[in-house]
Amino acid sequence: MQIKRLSDIHLRDPFVLTDKNEKKYYLYGTLGVNVWEGPAIGFDVYVSSDLQEWTGPIPAFRPEPDFWADHHFWAPEVYLWGGRYYMFASFKVEGRCRGTGILTAESPEGPFHSMGLPLTPPDWECLDGTLFVDENGAPWMVFCREWLQVEDGEMYAIRLQEDLTGTVGEPVLLFRASEAPWTTGFGESGENYVTDGPFLYRLPSGELIMLWSSHGDLGYALGIARSQSGQIAGPWTHDPLPLFAKDGGHGMLFQTFSGQSMLTIHAPNDAPNERPVLFRAVEDGGRLTIEKRD
Known part of the structure; x- marks a missing residue:
């Protein structure tokens, strides 16, 4: 087991789980080594007590022989729910649409095991599912429908069963990528817009x-998108300028043991140079600003 700094860890889509009881931080992410090509290895986790030095990699998930997918294992996020740990992650296999499924384990270090096929619609190309718990304590999954299928990437929410084994009702469209003033299109006529990496957070x-x-x-x-109702259905509006504008993203917020809010993203966005980066996050009257952490 090695001790590493964040600059030594080749991960995209970083996610940090804070364990206040054990006084440990757990860092997950898409393994940069085969993010685009070849059979996927799985997911690793790194562990730290100070956000400076990280122990790992620890193999958190390695697919069983009968696992349904074999490549593009992306964007793992881990949550404690009902006394167990659940990993939301995206997967792909030839002939089946990409989807977000859920894995479970007794420990944040794993080993995580699949709970079955993805919870996203089977005929939709989807990715980057994240957990949201509403004001009534009900779990939801927010996820992206890919531009590859709809051109203008879409953001959806779907209610989950209490045990996270299935869904309730139909997906609810929250917004399309082109609705944000700061997004730019690509393709021959600029009609393609990307939605990636949702993470919901209630400000102080x-x-x-x-x-x-x-x-x-x-x-x-x-x-940043903002729910005008304070609820998952929105309507959602968008800040005119991005929070982080240049060559980095797929972020999430977490709290340190001392209560400091932190943002992590990967930057830059080009392989093989992606690394997890940390920023202090400050909220003032609804405005969120970030400061690079030393």
């Missing part, structure tokens, strides 16, 4: 926001 002011990523004027970027 009580406002419900969503971090999500797309392409902006300076490359891959991270923006």
